[in-house]
Amino acid sequence: MCCPILDVSSVYNLFSLCTFFFEVSSDINDTGKIFGLSFYFMAMTLSVEMIDLLCPYGEIVEGDSVTLRCSSGSYPPAEISWFKGGTYLKYGQTYSISNISSDHSGEYKCRSRNEHGKKYSDAVTLNVMYPPKRVSVFIRPFGVIVEGGSVTLSCSSDANPPAEISWFKGGRFVGSGRIYSISNISSDHSEEYKCKSRNKHGEKYSDAVTLNVMCELIMVQ
Template sequence: LLTLGSCGQNFYATMPSNIQALTGSCLVIPCSFTSPQVGSNPVGIWRINHYWYGTNVFTGSQPAANWSGLKVTILGDLKLRNCTTLLEWIGPDNQGVFYFRIEDTYLYQRNPFRYSSPNRPLLTPGGPVMEGMVTSLNCTAPLPCPNQPPSLMWSEALNGTVLWTVLTGINGSLSVSSLLTFTASYRDHQKNITCTAWYPVGSENRSTAASVTLSIWFPPTNTTARLSPTGDIKDGDQVALICNSSANPAANYTWFRANGAAISPAGSGQTLTLTAVTPGDSGRYYCQAENQFGEDNSSVTTLDSLNSERCFYVSKTSLCVCVCVCVCARPLLTKKRNIHQL
């Protein structure tokens, strides 16, 4: 965390308000300052823990100095009011609040900052989008060390394209951005997409990641109707017709019954329950799923009445023969009756 402050009038230093780094890596601190004038020999000083009584980490009398293994180099030209500084070989012993000063015949200024490990990448979705629209996800991660940029990897490319860029903030801080552009599909709804930032540190890589769940608006699709239970259904049994469809937002369901060319509403809701079937319930049934983006019909499910007495059969494509035998008790006579094939 970088906290800005200044001493003296008419002097002000500008650095990022937040700055992050990885142990074992490097860190560039964008830094500039304003002043009425700069002397011929300005001196830049970095201290830790206190701007006046703290331990010197670097002084302008040395082009680079080491403190607890930390290498500090002022990259900017102080005469041009540029105090940009490079920290290398950052170690766990370097934790603390750092202060930067400029000393000249009359110029004095300080600004403290504290560095920490990079946070997770910033993953910005565009919110719910309509199926078929071109949309994008943007993943941004800090770039503390320009010589060792992180790699941004997507868990899935979604048949899209990826554009990688380096961004410079208004305060001079650097970040890397990966823009994933794709066409929204209902198949991607509720997918969990992860962006991982891999930072090279020496011979290893360290990672941090962020995830987002996609939300796609789309009309009903893959609508199906089924009947439970299947198989032989007897007069008086309870039967449930169940409709399923993929849709976002969720679909509303309407059932229809077809007798010949006539089609009539049979009910509403995802499940249509016939509490006690009768031969009059036989027919072809289908459901319609609908939301504000469209509608979709299921295929037909047929409830066949096999005779007028006891037997029903549910079928989508096949026909069934049901034979009932009645025996009349007469002397020396047995009569059989065949029920017609449907």
């Protein structure tokens, strides 16, 4: 019996990319020729790349537009699905985000699937940069502030990359860092205080808080 011969010269040299599975029928017609030969392969190579980054050096900043493209080799053609952190997003070879925000930060991957199998890409991470927002000042301890005590002001800020914090008393710079502490406080410290959060994408001031230092009451007999 003759063995069937398959000419794969027109398969675009995909041997280096994919694993092939062959199905051969045993039907032989009256002329002795074998027919019904077929083949298929499932996706073995899969990758995700970012394209159309409308920002320098590949950095992604709030407001930019980003497109993720999934590349897959398979036959029959595969159905592509997109996921963020395990949550399904949509079908299609590309996934586009316009006016991107910090909420879009996370890990993305695509899945290639046909009737013979499925495969997931490695995850890619979108790390969206943004200027400071939600800047607030908190006072500890809370309540009446009496001369001779200690007070700590802390500045809370949401920013990527992390912001540098500066402190101002009545508009005058008084210190840096997330925490501003005053020990042995006196009436001279009574004033409005606020912090400024700043990174390379912008800056934002907190609302002002007022320290009203009370004099210690001394009983004289």
